[in-house]
Amino acid sequence: MASEEPVEVVTCTAPVNIAVIKYWGKRDEELILPINSSLSVTLHQDQLKTTTTAAISRDFTEDRIWLNGREEDVGQPRLQACLREIRRLARKRRSDGHEDPLPLSLSYKVHVASVNNFPTAAGLASSAAGYACLAYTLARVYGVESDLSEVARRGSGSACRSLYGGFVEWQMGQRADGKDSVARQVAPESHWPELRVLILVVSTERKPTGSTAGMQTSVETSALLRFRAEALVPARMAEMSRCVRERDFQAFGQLTMKDSNQFHATCLDTFPPISYLSDTSRRVIRLVHCFNAHHGRTKAGAGPGRPGPGAGRAGASRSPLLWGLQLPLARVLVAYTFDAGANAVIFTLDDTVAEFVAAVRHSFPPELNGDKFLKGLPVEPVPLSDELKAALGADPTPGGIKYIIATQVGPGPQVLDDPGAHLLGPDGLPKPAA
Amino acid sequence: MASEEPVEVVTCTAPVNIAVIKYWGKRDEELILPINSSLSVTLHQDQLKTTTTAAISRDFTEDRIWLNGREEDVGQPRLQACLREIRRLARKRRSDGHEDPLPLSLSYKVHVASVNNFPTAAGLASSAAGYACLAYTLARVYGVESDLSEVARRGSGSACRSLYGGFVEWQMGQRADGKDSVARQVAPESHWPELRVLILVVSTERKPTGSTAGMQTSVETSALLRFRAEALVPARMAEMSRCVRERDFQAFGQLTMKDSNQFHATCLDTFPPISYLSDTSRRVIRLVHCFNAHHGRTKAGAGPGRPGPGAGRAGASRSPLLWGLQLPLARVLVAYTFDAGANAVIFTLDDTVAEFVAAVRHSFPPELNGDKFLKGLPVEPVPLSDELKAALGADPTPGGIKYIIATQVGPGPQVLDDPGAHLLGPDGLPKPAA
Structure with a gap:
């Protein structure tokens, strides 16, 4: 031939x-x-x-x-x-x-x-x-x-x-x-050079619902999804564009987390319900909020991240609740998002990467099988403060995260x-x- | 004094x-x-x-x-x-x-x-x-x-x-x-004498978020909750009243599950997110959908429950997805609802209670510590068919349910x-x- x-x-x-x-x-x-x-x-x-x-x-x-x-x-x-x-x-x-x-x-x-x-x-x-x-x-x-x-x-x-x-x-x-x-x-990718991305690859038992079938069922059964699409997303698109243009990490991170949560909320509102978040995903959500709250408390709004124009918005006065934890509405140093699967994608700035990776290692002690736990961009090991360890709690999940891929925005x-x-x-x- | x-x-x-x-x-x-x-x-x-x-x-x-x-x-x-x-x-x-x-x-x-x-x-x-x-x-x-x-x-x-x-x-x-x-x-309580209620008391690690603080944070942060309250609940109230008046278990059960899921969706849309469903709660949701789907398949719309006036609505032709399972949209023999905690409350009719309790025992083998697994109304033990066992899958969670309280509508x-x-x-x- x-x-x-x-x-x-x-x-x-x-x-x-x-x-x-x-x-x-x-x-x-x-x-x-x-x-x-x-x-x-x-x-x-x-x-x-x-x-x-x-x-x-x-x-x-x-x-x-x-x-x-x-x-x-x-x-x-x-x-x-x-x-x-x-x-x-x-x-x-x-x-x-x-x-x-x-x-x-x-x-x-x-x-x-x-x-x-x-x-x-x-x-x-x-x-x-x-x-x-x-x-x-x-x-x-x-x-x-x-x-x-x-x-x-x-x-x-x-x-x-x-x-x-x-x-x-x-x-x-x-x-x-x-x-x-x-x-x-x-x-363009050169616009926000400090932005870093960590992919936390989660060990899963089950193959999740395919996104094609899942989203079709959601469109057919979830009134919350229709409302989100028509009434909420247009303003969120405008706000997210602003966050990117102004490199406002506070607002970027908070909206990223909210939008991920809202997407998964519409999956739960689907009938029968769809669940992409695994237990480990939920533990990562908790870890991120604890990490941010800890820095909100100890650094009083002046953490290691560069405050964007929106940094003043997230006051630490209120006390929302998360899984029974009292948390001050913290500065956002780290943000999570989840697609139609259990893996977490983390956004943070370059000067927070090392400490957050250490926090992940602390909460999910690696089970190494000859595989490297950290792949991609190099991250220097740093010790965790005792205060942060205490804030993260004493409930580690060995092997919950298979490995981390450290990367950044690209072309x-x-x-x-x-x-x-x-x-x-x-x-x-x-x-x-x- | x-x-x-x-x-x-x-x-x-x-x-x-x-x-x-x-x-x-x-x-x-x-x-x-x-x-x-x-x-x-x-x-x-x-x-x-x-x-x-x-x-x-x-x-x-x-x-x-x-x-x-x-x-x-x-x-x-x-x-x-x-x-x-x-x-x-x-x-x-x-x-x-x-x-x-x-x-x-x-x-x-x-x-x-x-x-x-x-x-x-x-x-x-x-x-x-x-x-x-x-x-x-x-x-x-x-x-x-x-x-x-x-x-x-x-x-x-x-x-x-x-x-x-x-x-x-x-x-x-x-x-x-x-x-x-x-x-x-x-x-009144005499209106629907066949209705039965099973409370599946779940073993939890953590004390959940208090409902007073939780709902306050939801009202402040979840746009989906506001939409649900204003645009969706009025019609759901009317439909649920109809289901009760007409003793339409099909529609009653389906709307009960949907409303529970939507409430928990608004909790997830809260910021920071609130999660009341534990892993065991999610396993119960899965069990209920599997149980209904199994009877939808094998009994082709003529299961043991009494078909209500709305029984014809839930055709078995479509294939929505749940946690990666292909499920026919089944007849509803059993329905779950969850409040601000991990316990499941199950609604079913009297002639389905025994088989569903057997399914719960199969999926959550009791860890008895001198305590009775089944409390309340007597439920006769029945064997599970091999087909139903196969449909439920081979992933039992010993001790996930501490005990069941069997009860009914009361004065x-x-x-x-x-x-x-x-x-x-x-x-x-x-x-x-x-």
């Missing part, structure tokens, strides 16, 4: 993103149009990325795809929707009079190979990075230069947010055809120029794993 | 109630006026009750109160509010020209003794029964015959619902002075005529425990 060189071969990488204003629920299942806008942070590809190679050749007799080395069914509807959409855009470009460097390529079949540099089993929603990378790579193979939101979105809604680096909003749009349901960069998809990076060989088939 | 007989001594009992449309949040903290109406089922006093004796005497020099044999501070604001309110009603009655059998009694001090026939530590919100019993007993001592909603409500909001037997609604009212925020019976407060029932002796002090 593969007697000649592929006509065109391109390899790209794309990042994972984590939403701080959550997407949950579609208004159109086919076009994957959301019931509300969402906003996410693009994570750095040094730690988490998908790499995808696409090749087209007159010799290929059918479209084929390999994910993490295993051939998958290319006929699955979402993959087909992406392929159809990219070819439609390529045809449109040609009919618009652009010169086409590859006059025959539209009729060629495509081979695609894709790998993640992180274990799929870790539950780090790989589909967003995967479909963003697919859209970006196919666009380069087919010479498409228009907005790729729709191509990526048809694979997985949140994938359109992985098309950009930094801080990205997915505008829900109003049109029935979805043409205005697109991702836009709010700020959008990249084209790899090195031919050695291609995942497909000259025969159009996956190279043997090195 | 107690040289003479008390002038008047009365002993009454009052029931516990469990809300099926939940009360959470006050619009007036002082008057205890709720942000939404609620509806509850009064539980039978054969299993759970508060007994209260009140005595007034010219010899008493101060108001005093003993709870479960221990003297408590009579100066606490809610107790004072109840005493003030009942004396106000007594004065009003006298000034309205009613003849007063006890012309001096209004100036007399009162002694009160109150006991529960269930352990306070079991977390079975005893304050509702306690304040209902206090209001009812004081009313008889002071010769008050008007509506006692306000007296009980000033002690604990949900206490006004324990003033009646059967099915009771607490109408939120509109007036600023709370005069129209009253409890009313929807149907409102009662006056005890037997002088031997008095908790206070002729000297106005608590009798020594028998």
Whole structure:
């Protein structure tokens, strides 16, 4: 079959993103149009990325795809929707009079190979990075230069947010055809260099409810979700954009936590109820609030983080309750968010990372099986104060956190120029794993 | 001090109630006026009750109160509010020209003794029964015959619902002075004789957030709670009243579960979040949905329960998801509800009790410490089918449920005529425990 060189071969990488204003629920299942806008942070590809190679050749007799080395069914509807959409855009470009460097390529079949540099089993929603990378790579193979939101979105809604680096909003749009349901960069990755991201990979027993089925049931049964989408998210989007633009970590962190909690509240309001938070997730929530409250108490609003413009808002006078704990409404040094799974994603600033990682180690003593507990960016070990240890309580959960990935905000998809990076060989088939 | 007989001594009992449309949040903290109406089922006093004796005497020099044999501070604001309110009603009655059998009694001090026939530590919100019993007993001592909603409500909001037997609604009212925020019976205890109630007392590690502080934080921080109270509860109240009137267990059970889930969703939407459901609570939720789904599958809509008029609504065609399980939207044979604590309250019909108790025993193998696992109404042991065992899964949690109290719908407060029932002796002090 593969007697000649592929006509065109391109390899790209794309990042994972984590939403701080959550997407949950579609208004159109086919076009994957959301019931509300969402906003996410693009994570750095040094730690988490998908790499995808696409090749087209007159010799290929059918479209084929390999994910993490295993051939998958290319006929699955979402993959087909992406392929159809990219070819439609390529045809449109040609009919618009652009010169086409590859006059025959539209009729060629495509081979695609894709790998993640992180274990799929870790539950780090790989589909967003995967479909963003697919859209970006196919666009380069087919010479498409228009907005790729729709191509990526048809694979997985949140994938359109992985098309950009930094801080990205997915505008829900109003049109029935979805043409205005697109991702836009709010700020580039260079905008907030102190921001750090810790992924706390949680040991889970059960595979959680798939997000596609889960959000469909939520849309059908949760009145709170509809209210959230229509009445609450628009103001939250505006406020989150402001937090990012002004690098207001206080307000950014508080809204991030509130929006995560509200998303999981709508899951609980679904019938039958959906629960993505595990016991360990809840212990992380408690840890974060304890950590913040401790610093609110001991540092009286002058903790190690840089106070943003909104720092004065969170007074320490009130005493809300959390799981029976009396907590002052603390300064926010650390914030959590959870997607449709048990893993916690933590936002903090560079000068708080070391102490918080020490607090995680204290609360979840690592059970090391030759695996490193801390991956990614280096974090220097620091001792915990006795006061903080006391504040965290004496109820450690050994092994509750499998490992931590320390990372930061990162850029959008990249084209790899090195031919050695291609995942497909000259025969159009996956190279043997090195 | 107690040289003479008390002038008047009365002993009454009052029931516990469990809300099926939940009360959470006050619009007036002082008057205890709720942000939404609620509806509850009064539980039978054969299993759970508060007994209260009140005595007034010219010899008493101060108001005093003993709870479960221990003297408590009579100066606490809610107790004072109840005493003030009942004396106000007594004065009003006298000034309205009613003849007063006890012309001096209004100036007399009162002694009160109150006991529960269930352990306070079991977390079975005893304050509702306690304040209902206090209001009812004081009313008889002071010769008050008007509506006692306000007296009980000033002690604990949900206490006004324990003033009646059967099915009771607490109408939120509109007036600023709370005069129209009253409890009313929807149907008497004789209305639905097949209904059974199982209280699954859960072993908890932590004392949960107190409901007074919890609901205050929710009102201040949860937009979902405000929306629920204003936009969703009115229709749910009407629907729940219909379910009760028509004895539609399908719809009653489904709405009971949905309303419990929505209440806990608003707790999660509170900031910082509040979590009353423990791991065992979530396992009970799962068990109930599995049990219903199993019967939905195997009995195709003709399970052992009596189909109500709404039985046709819950088709088994759709496949919502719960904790990763594919479940047909089942017939409802069993329904759960959770208050501000981890204990599950289960509603079912008499012919399903035995099989469900067997399922609970299977999923939560009892750790007996000389204590009976099943208390209250007798339940005959039945074997579980292998199919049901398989449906419940092989993940039992030994000791997760401490014990079950089997009970049913019961009557409102009662006056005890037997002088031997008095908790206070002729000297106005608590009798020594028998």
